[in-house]
Amino acid sequence: MDRDEFVIKNFGSFMADVFKNQNFNNIKSNHLHGYVEFMQDRGYSMSYAVIRFFYD
Structure with missing residues (x-):
């Protein structure tokens, strides 16, 4: 898993938790x-x- 994938998956978990x-x-x-x-x-x-890239 690359860094961008890690950040997005981790951010999703953070948001849910x-x-x-x-x-x-x-x-x-x-x-x-x-x-x-x-x-x-x-x-x-x-x-x-990274988050802004996926957010925008």
């Missing part, structure tokens, strides 16, 4: 900020680029 949201059509900026903070707290270097 934390926000109880399973529909990518309902993503808001606070979801993106929350995910990036979540990953940074765990030592990952995160940017919004």
Whole structure:
């Protein structure tokens, strides 16, 4: 699995677990900020680029 795939799958799991949201059509900026903070707290270097690519 490449990095982009990892980020998207992990983001989907994060959305389901934390926000109880399973529909990518309902993503808001606070979801993106929350995910990036979540990953940074765990030592990952995160940017919004991968998620924005799939979000836009």
